[in-house]
Amino acid sequence: MEGKEEDVRLGANKYAERQPIGTAAQGAGDDKDYKEPPPAPLFEPGELKSWSFYRAGIAEFIATFLFLYITILTVMGVSKSNSKCATVGIQGIAWSFGGMIFALVYCTAGISGGHINPAVTFGLFLARKLSLTRAIFYMIMQCLGAICGAGVVKGFQQGLYMGNGGGANVVNNGYTKGDGLGAEIVGTFVLVYTVFSATDAKRNARDSHVPVVPSSIALQQFEIILAPLPIGFAVFLVHLATIPITGTGINPARSLGAAIIYNREHAWNDHWIFWVGPFIGAALAAMYHQVIIRAIPFKSRS
Template sequence: MEGKEEDVKLGANKFPERQPIGTAAQTDKDYKEPPPAPLFEPGELQSWSFYRAGIAEFVATFLFLYIAILTVMGVSQGKTKCATVGVQGIAWAFGGMIFALVYCTAGISGGHINPAVTFGLFLARKLSLTRAVFYIIMQCLGAICGAGVVKGLQGEARYELLKGGANFVNHGYTTGDGLGAEIIGTFVLVYTVFSATDAKRHARDSHVPILAPLPIGFAVFLVHLATIPITGTGINPARSLGAAIIYNRGHAWDDQWIFWVGPFIGAALAAVYHQLIIRAIPFKARA
């Protein structure tokens, strides 16, 4: 790095990004920013890959809800914490399933499995509005079906007693606490998604094996550890909606808006932060 002259440019490019010491990084001249996805892409509706991706999102979200909600309900019905996997086990179930499912579906749909992730990537122009809306619909349908299968396995009485694994703001916390937890938790998740899937980072650090699903799943695990005591951890509107629809009790709907507004705000903040601060893309485009 010593002796390397700095390019004098205007705006955000006055001080160019430097290569990390010891890497075989590509330079800015070697990397070309991909064009933003079009807002509307009607041609997608005639492509089998479009529907194939939607089906992958449906199945992945179905499996995610099935494993995650069953784990939550298994802990809830335990007589003692020692008799179940406990809160850490719930966090591992959520994070582990996201790791596995993102790994399985990333090459087909991108492995979103979460409307908040889809929304954040849409704001960053990584996918079209057409695809974003389709993904969110399929994710919600998959979540409803996954929660429905859990109810069928548990039986009506046990399912009602365990509150269907639905999300609530827990006793002792305010609505503001719950909303803040969901915003920050989703920010952590979506920020990790952007960082783990950044094409420029992969090009720059191509010699470093980076498995994107691993940090994403680990982020989900850590956020659950922090926020399960507050909201049960949503950070995924489809997960919260699916459990609420199948459980379908008044108190399951009272806080439902928190599990949509919070994640969408968190995702939007993560998208803006990554594009504006981490990558400085708008400034580079004007340079």
């Protein structure tokens, strides 16, 4: 591992799924042109000696820090106004979350895979796209980044921050805990399923015959630009739907960072929902994509 760059794609670590352009990857040709990569090992001690492993963790920390900083500031800007029409409103908050995910996944996809969310990391781990070692490291760095990002926002405007909920996720009045849990499960399912679909190497293999892309390098650049777009758009849409219910978590690091820095009792009452819901949603999305869509367990038996 030392001295070598790891080919880290969205949702994968060094186990890249790459298909050369120009192959007939549709229909009957799929089995010939596409080879399923081996699953990532559960433990990979060699990673701990690789600088790229720690570089990826730092990238996840910085990305989650920036994500919380921009999005919580946006929430505070909306909260401080007496008239929502004078601010960007709920739609602007949703765009802030979705737009930042789009930008940050684009920036970090080639370094860490651009997870920026423990639920995404968990789903990809269940699909054996990365090792347990890397998954735990990513989750720790994501949570630390989120805490620091929310902390900087509080440092800038402590009175406003503490007086307007600190961007912490809670189940809003008029909804039950079951409503909140269901919203988090379905919302995270949408996100993680989009991640799997946007980074599906077999889909890239099918599309590799398209003549408008002149080279494999151009194809790779096209994928790097295109994949973050549906992921960010999924985050935007889920926020539009669930901000009125839970403020939209779908990211345990985001929920934890805001809860720790805000640190009021009501922010912790329902906090378990913002871990249990996203992890269940991520697990269901991983199962659906791997078992139903890709039928990988059945292929391995044949």
